[in-house]
Amino acid sequence: MIRFLVKGLLRDRSRSLFPIITVTIGVTLTVFLHAWIEGEMGDIARSNARFTTGHVKIMSKAYAANKAQVPNDLALLGVKDIIDRLEENYPDIDWVKRIRFGGLLDVPDSTGETSTQGPTTGLAVDLLSPDSPEIATLNIKDSIVRGRLPEKPGEVLVSDEFAEKLKINPGDTVTLISSTMHGSMSMQNFTMSGTITFGVNAMDKGALLADITDIQQALDMDDAAGEVLGYFKDGIYHDAEALELEKTFNRRFSAAGDEYAPVMFALRNQDGLGEYLDLANYMSLIASSIFVAAMSIVLWNVGLIGSLRRYGEMGLRLAIGEDKRHVYGSIIIESLIIGIIGSAIGTLIGLAVAYYFQVHGLDIGSMVKNSSMMMSNVIRAEITAVTCVIGFIPGILSTLLGAALAGMGIYRRQTAQLFKELET
């Protein structure tokens, strides 16, 4: 019977083409929109995780209490020992040390006098170790605009926008003027090996990316770091696991009364990101639900119209003695076939469009040029497991429901009435 119905659908395009196109368009929109909302909502949390919060972050209690001021005088000491213990106790997480710092980047002229100068926000990460995960975490290799990655001590990357403002090129010498962790003025010469675009306006304005060993030396922070960040090895933030980790770590390591004891914060408990994560989840759910519901109504109507359009055909089939249940069953199976084909094509097209925007994204840099939020300049879609199946809800269920509702009329039609209809 299914083979017969498929043949019927293929041969009678009015029964298949329009409904399949409609279902395909609806499912494509549903799939793409879901991926877009997922991508947009997750972006701020991801950007913050990469640059600021990690999936979990460890600081000294005193540093954490004043972290907005980046108080390196309150940094963690004995960081090597801390990381060794973390790697031993929590092997499923990549642990990295970072130093955030501020200062002035001073460019000398040929006589050594200041040529140009600008305020900089620095980030020191492990750039030179061969097994450092930071190059991948911060996507540094692909973000280089001019020059190359630092290959030896004393080399730094400067944000491309900032480098252009300071009129410096790869190979030029710059002097970082900052404060040591003891508060003294610190001056250190670096060679700019390349320029970089972080894709986050807040950093592209005046950022400096340096190797952490160089900055430890420049800021007199021997075996010290402001922050130790942890990332789950699969790169995805797991909220429940991170919160459990935070609880066990703080119970074990945070000695009461010691303001320099390490304290851990899950991403959720940093910078109001918990509220944002919840909001993002609700927004994503609400937006997807509204769109799925709207598409369901559209596709339900398609099912209704499709079935009602064949009112005469159904009447004839009933008049020549076909069982009502059989006619109803055939309508349901036909709608199911249309729903499956339309949903499959729609999902494939939707995923293809979403994949394009996942890879290339949409550049909104010009719209957020004055933003200081950790937000990407490029908004990308994000394909998740849900994206692959969400289109089937309106695609199959609504078509099926529409056909089922329209088909109810079959049971109300009487044989005498059918003959009268056929005579006219």
Add this chain to the structure above:
Amino acid sequence: MKFFMVITLLFVSTYSYAESPDGSEILTKVDQNMNSETQVVTSKMLIHSRRDTRTVESKSWTRGTEQSFTEYLAPAREQGTKMLKLEDKLWMYSPSTDRIIQISGHMLRQSVMGSDLSYEDMMEDQRLSKMYEATVTGTETVDERSCWVLDLVARKDDVAYHSRTMWVDQERYVPLKEELYAKSGKLLKKTDLKNFRQINERWYPMLIIYKDVLKTGDGTEFIIDAIEFNTPIPEHLFSKAALRR
């Protein structure tokens, strides 16, 4: 009757003068005592930060209030760092970078070597009597010494501290302590001057304790190990070329 009133008024005004002399006059005497034509000072700063205590040693050559040259001697990390002040400009030389950087703008508010002193404090290039209008507001005893309490209000806006309260020794005309305020009236710094030693005709504090009240930590002790007044200083020291030597 008239004669009696005139005598009474004369007596009262003379008594008041003796009790509360003119603030500007006191401040001028303080300036004369604390400043000299030249000064060569070897000193150390004990910086009591929130976490530890560091010692920074230096030698300074000062001419008047407008020219000053400082070389840091210890610790090893700061050794060879030099600072030059010429009128309203301040330069710093770092031997590790071989660069001379002018310190200006918001950098002036940064702490000197992590101490409770800012570069702005070092830039004060005029005598107090020229910068502030002084009023005597009372008398108090500080470290068992009788003091005038002076309220100082800036004559101009371009000063680091809009007002000060200064306790001045009534006999030696040296400040024993000071409180420095912002224009809003907020207390910014406190200074205690101790261990006075008589050098020639003047009394000079060999220990000054600075406390930046906006900063955590227990303040900075500025200890003078040796001081020479009015000794000749070669002219070439107060030049940018001297920073690299």
